[in-house]
Amino acid sequence: MPTADEHLSRNLPEILDAFAELVAIPSISTDPAHREDVRRAADWVRARMERAGLDARIHETTGHPLVVGRHHAGAEAPTLVVYAHYDVQPPDPLEEWRSPPFELTRTGDDFVARGAADDKAQVVLQIAAAEAALAAGTLPVNLVLLFEGEEEIGSPGLTPWVREHAGELEADHAVIADSMMFGARRPSLIFGMRGLAYVEIEVRVGDHDLHSGQYGGAVPNPALILARILASFHDERGRVAIEGFYDDVLPLDDELRRVWGSIGFDDGAFARSAGGAALSGEEGFATHERIWARPCLDVNGMVAGYTGPGKKTVLPAVARAKVSCRLAPEQDPERIVSLVERHVRKRTPDGVRVNVHGRQANRPFRSDPRGPLFEAAARALGHVYGVEPVRIAGGGTLPIARDLAELLTPSVAVLGFALPGANMHAPNEWIPVEQIELGARSMVRLYQELAGAQDHDPSPSAARSVRDPERPHPG
Numbered sequence: 001m002p003t004a005d006e007h008l009s010r011n012l013p014e015i016l017d018a019f020a021e022l023v024a025i026p027s028i029s030t031d032p033a034h035r036e037d038v039r040r041a042a043d044w045v046r047a048r049m050e051r052a053g054l055d056a057r058i059h060e061t062t063g064h065p066l067v068v069g070r071h072h073a074g075a076e077a078p079t080l081v082v083y084a085h086y087d088v089q090p091p092d093p094l095e096e097w098r099s100p101p102f103e104l105t106r107t108g109d110d111f112v113a114r115g116a117a118d119d120k121a122q123v124v125l126q127i128a129a130a131e132a133a134l135a136a137g138t139l140p141v142n143l144v145l146l147f148e149g150e151e152e153i154g155s156p157g158l159t160p161w162v163r164e165h166a167g168e169l170e171a172d173h174a175v176i177a178d179s180m181m182f183g184a185r186r187p188s189l190i191f192g193m194r195g196l197a198y199v200e201i202e203v204r205v206g207d208h209d210l211h212s213g214q215y216g217g218a219v220p221n222p223a224l225i226l227a228r229i230l231a232s233f234h235d236e237r238g239r240v241a242i243e244g245f246y247d248d249v250l251p252l253d254d255e256l257r258r259v260w261g262s263i264g265f266d267d268g269a270f271a272r273s274a275g276g277a278a279l280s281g282e283e284g285f286a287t288h289e290r291i292w293a294r295p296c297l298d299v300n301g302m303v304a305g306y307t308g309p310g311k312k313t314v315l316p317a318v319a320r321a322k323v324s325c326r327l328a329p330e331q332d333p334e335r336i337v338s339l340v341e342r343h344v345r346k347r348t349p350d351g352v353r354v355n356v357h358g359r360q361a362n363r364p365f366r367s368d369p370r371g372p373l374f375e376a377a378a379r380a381l382g383h384v385y386g387v388e389p390v391r392i393a394g395g396g397t398l399p400i401a402r403d404l405a406e407l408l409t410p411s412v413a414v415l416g417f418a419l420p421g422a423n424m425h426a427p428n429e430w431i432p433v434e435q436i437e438l439g440a441r442s443m444v445r446l447y448q449e450l451a452g453a454q455d456h457d458p459s460p461s462a463a464r465s466v467r468d469p470e471r472p473h474p475g
C-alpha cells in the first residue's frame with residue numbers, strides 16, 4: 001500500500017485539476033448575484049470531501065451553507081477540527097488582473113487566481129491530506145473539516161452553528177487554515193491575534209453649517225475640537241494616552257522577546273510592504289512586538305466641512321472620525337470603548353455635543369504556544385519543511401479563532417500555507433505551486449503527531465537537509 005506522501009505525489013495532477021475546478025466557481029459571498037455560485041462551490045466541496053472518503057454534509061445557515069466533512073477514527077483518538085472557507089472576495093478592479101481571476105493560471109512557480117491563497121488552496125489541500133491519509137490507511141484522528149461560505153462577509157452563520165453543535169464536535173484541537181507562513185519555506189504557527197474595539201466620534205456645534213465671515217471666531221469649530229481630541233490620543237513616546245488603556249496589558253514575556261528577536265523579522269521589508277512608510281510606534285518595542293503583542297490606537301478616517309474643489313468659506317456644524325484600537329490578549333474591547341468615550345467627553349468643551357458610538361468589539365485570541373497542538377504541529381512542519389516553524393502572533397483580528405477557542409477547545413492554532421504578499425483581496429492573488437503538496441503533507445504528518453503515531457513514516461523529507469541546527473527552539 002502506498003504511503004500517504006506517495007499517494008499525494010502520485011495524485012498531484014488530479015489535485016491541481018480539482019483546485020482549478022474550485023477556483024473556476026466565482027463564489028463571491030458578498031454579491032447577491034453570485035448566490036448560486038456560492039451554493040455550487042458548497043456542493044463541489046461536499047462532493048470532493050465524499051470522494052476523499054469523508055462523511056460530508058451541507059448544513060444550512062441563515063446565509064451561505066456550511067460544509068462539514070468527518071472521519072471517525074475511534075473514541076480514544078483525539079479530535080481535530082480544521083476550519084477553512086470556500087467563499088472569496090470580488091475580483092475588482094478587473095483591469096489590474098494579468099490573467100482571468102477565475103481561471104487558475106500558472107505563472108512561473110506560482111498559481112494566480114482569486115481565492116488562490118484565500119482560501120481555496122487550503123480547502124483543496126486539507127481535503128487532499130485527508131484523502132491521502134485515508135487511502136494509506138493512516139488517518140488516526142477524528143477529523144472534522146468545517147468549511148464555511150461566509151468568511152468574507154464576517155461569518156454571520158458560523159458561530160451560532162458551532163455554538164449549537166459544540167457538544168457533538170468534542171474537539172481536542174482546532175486548526176484555522178486561513179493564513180500565511182512567515183516566509184517562503186519558513187512555516188509559522190500563530191498563537192495569538194489582537195482584539196478590536198471600533199468607535200465613531202461625532203462632534204457637533206449646531207444644526208447647520210455657518211458663514212465663516214459672519215460667525216468665524218465667535219463660535220466653536222468642531223473640526224478643530226475633533227483634531228485636538230484625536231491629537232490627545234497619544235503621548236510623545238507613541239503610547240496611547242487614554243487613562244486606563246494599558247491597565248490589563250501584561251508585560252511581554254522575556255523568553256518570547258528573545259525568541260522573536262532571533263527569527264529575523266525584516267524591518268526594511270516590512271517598511272517596503274507598507275509602501276515605503278517610515279516605521280514608528282510605541283517606544284521601547286521592536287516593530288514585530290508592536291504588531292504581534294502590543295495594543296494600538298489608529299484614526300481610520302476623519303471628515304468635516306467642505307473638501308470639494310475650489311473653496312467654500314464655511315464653518316462646519318459637525319466633524320466625524322472613525323477610530324480603531326487593536327488590543328493585546330488581556331484587554332476587554334467593551335471596556336476600551338468606554339475608556340475612549342470617557343477620554344473624548346473630558347476633552348469636549350461645554351456647549352459642544354459629542355457622540356461616541358462603539359461599532360465593533362472583538363476579543364483578542366490567545367492560545368498556548370507550548371501546548372500539545374503546537375508541539376505536534378511544530379514537529380509536523382519541521383518534518384516537511386526541514387526547519388523549525390516560528391511561533392508568532394498576528395496583528396489582525398480573527399473572531400473565528402477566538403470563537404473556536406471559547407466554544408470548542410482552547411487548543412487552537414492558526415496554520416495556513418499562503419505566503420506574505422499573496423495579494424489576498426487584491427488583484428493577482430497567488431500561492432506557490434509547491435504549497436499544495438507541502439501543505440497537504442504537513443497535515444498528514446500532523447494527524448500522526450497528534451495521535452502519537454509519528455513513527456509511521458520515519459523517512460525524513462528531502463527538505464530536512466536544509467535544517468539549521470543553530471536555530472533556537474521558539475516557544
Ligand SMILES: [Zn+2]
Pocket residue numbers: 085118119151178
Ligand atoms: Zn480567508
